[in-house]
Amino acid sequence: MTPSTKSHIFSGMIKKIALFLAIPLICAYENTAGAADMVQIQSLYFGQFAYVDNSVPRTIVIAPDDTVTYDDDIIEGNIPARRGEYQLTDFPPNMMIHTGVTVPTPPTDGGVTLTNSSGITLPASESFTLSNFTTNEPITDGNGDATLYIGATLTTSGNGQNYDTGSYTGTYDITFYF
């Protein structure tokens, strides 16, 4: 092999290696922003119940620690109420997620708002309102992971109208700031 041939082969090898090394670096840069994920473990659910009287508003209150308080005129049924539970991953690490932060000026550390409740409804029947959302205000760990627990208050209309037997559903929005 001549000296000139040998040097040509060597320069070709350097160029190809550099190409493969560049790809992973580019990928890492684009994945830093928007990597946070939220997985629903269980939805917020007010359980199965009967009501005795709807002449005034009656409530079911679920706390983030999963305790449930029933109005005296609401009878707890055989399916219990439960808090909402969401697994957060890849959030900024070591950050407290405060509840009910003020927007449009969110905090410089973490925050969450729970808004735009649709109420809990069944077609052609009375609706329940949803209010007083609360959370456990978790602190993400060194990996940016945490568990978010959500509680809220369900309230009957209090207008004397009946609620039909059935499954009532609704939605609300969870918005994080970080």
Next chain:
Amino acid sequence: MTLRSFKKLAAVSAVALSAAMYSHTAGAAAVQSGDPTTVTTGATVENTFTVTVVKTLDFGTVGAMTDPTDTATFTVEPDGSDTFVDDPGNGYLGTDPAAIVSSEDDPAAAANITVAGFKNVNIWVTYDNFTDVASGGDAFEIQEVHDNLSTLNCAGAAITTPTNGSATLAAPASPTIGLGCTDASGDMDYLIGGTIETKVGAYGPYPDGAYAGSFDVTFSY
């Protein structure tokens, strides 16, 4: 040959690394600061419970006499263990001739109603709208209803021997109400006995036949 092998290994490694960095957990919602994620919530209303009449209240086969001034009564207890005649009578032209006797071949039996609903809850039981136990123009009056509510160990008061009105006596000011409860399985086993009474009338036996009557029992939370 050595150079070609090296190139292929590097290509496979770069692709795998890229894929891992772009993937999210299956079922996860990607979260952006300031962007809302809509989630669901719900509740279930269950206003009904199941009432099953296993057996109706049956006073069996009786023999009965009326007289112009006196009455006789016959009672069956809720557990069916005791039936008794309160006033057996003392014969034709006696001072107290009205009578009821019960047949051992067709004894009386209490009613049995099962209520299935929520577990360990109080159930209000209301009696109302009593009729006579009649056949044509001849009738007995439902004088009392006896039940087993006091044996259910429910929190709160339970009536033991309620007195009700009938079609011929003055109706009570309000329906008779007692308090029962479901057990840990959500069930209440409700037993109803009662007392029938002969009516005042011309001395003589009640005609043979099937006599029927009714009353309403309402269960509520």
